[in-house]
Amino acid sequence: MAQINPSILSADFARLAEEAKAVEGADWLHVDVMDNHFVPNLTLGVPIVESLSRATDTPLDCHLMIEAPDRWAPQYVEAGAGSVTFHAEAAAAPVRLAREIRAKGARASMALKPATPIEPYEDLLPELDMLLIMTVEPGFGGQAFLDIMLPKIRRTRELISKHGLELWLQVDGGVSASTIERCAEAGADVFVAGSAVYGATDPAEAVRALRAQADG
Ligand code: DX5
Numbered sequence: 001m002a003q004i005n006p007s008i009l010s011a012d013f014a015r016l017a018e019e020a021k022a023v024e025g026a027d028w029l030h031v032d033v034m035d036n037h038f039v040p041n042l043t044l045g046v047p048i049v050e051s052l053s054r055a056t057d058t059p060l061d062c063h064l065m066i067e068a069p070d071r072w073a074p075q076y077v078e079a080g081a082g083s084v085t086f087h088a089e090a091a092a093a094p095v096r097l098a099r100e101i102r103a104k105g106a107r108a109s110m111a112l113k114p115a116t117p118i119e120p121y122e123d124l125l126p127e128l129d130m131l132l133i134m135t136v137e138p139g140f141g142g143q144a145f146l147d148i149m150l151p152k153i154r155r156t157r158e159l160i161s162k163h164g165l166e167l168w169l170q171v172d173g174g175v176s177a178s179t180i181e182r183c184a185e186a187g188a189d190v191f192v193a194g195s196a197v198y199g200a201t202d203p204a205e206a207v208r209a210l211r212a213q214a215d216g
């Protein structure tokens with residue numbers, strides 16, 4: 001079954017606990033950490049993740065859009081994240097980092113910006129629990145879905161099958177009622193949705209509707 005991860009980037013940051021409760025029933029809560037260096041935007045860090053993990057039973061899927069994830073990612077596991085995603089473009093030692101995240105008890109995940117190909121990372125896939133393919137340039141919610149990423153999603157799904165791996169394939173950026181079916185058809189099974197969930201009148205219902213669409 002498809003997993004839907006609402007992104008709190010589109011939520012009201014002054015009411016994070018309530019906004020997290022508004023999507024209980026979602027598989028994971030997607031938390032976008034931005035440092036104003038790796039991406040031109042600044043969001044939140046370890047103390048807020050720690051508070052959020054106490055405020056909701058939904059596991060946290062932390063997407064680190066930061067420089068030096070080798071140094072910071074383990075702290076997000078300690079803060080309560082169930083899954084930690086670092087960017088391939090920022091990690092100095094991705095294999096060591098993935099192993100460290102797993103050893104600390106979280107799922108290890110790696111993200112690729114739109115211009116980063118999957119092929120150089122084929123041999124790393126067994127070290128990961130999830131691969132995130134960005135379907136917008138990271139940094140902001142509410143951007144238009146990049147259709148040109150569909151072949152990369154398809155190729156990645158083929159590599160996962162070829163190696164007989166269990167890892168999840170996540171898409172993030174512009175995922176909505178009008179794009180989720182194409183992503184699912186290309187092979188994604190974990191869907192991040194910010195504006196499509198928090199922009200809806202009933203966010204919990206939006207999660208159910210997206211999941212039903214992805215499951216076809
Ligand atoms: C963008 C973030 C996304 C963002 C998605 O850099 O990584 O998680 O919240 O927002 P939507 O779903 O509105 O494109």
Ligand code: ZN
Nearest residue numbers: 032063172192
């Ligand atoms: Zn994200």
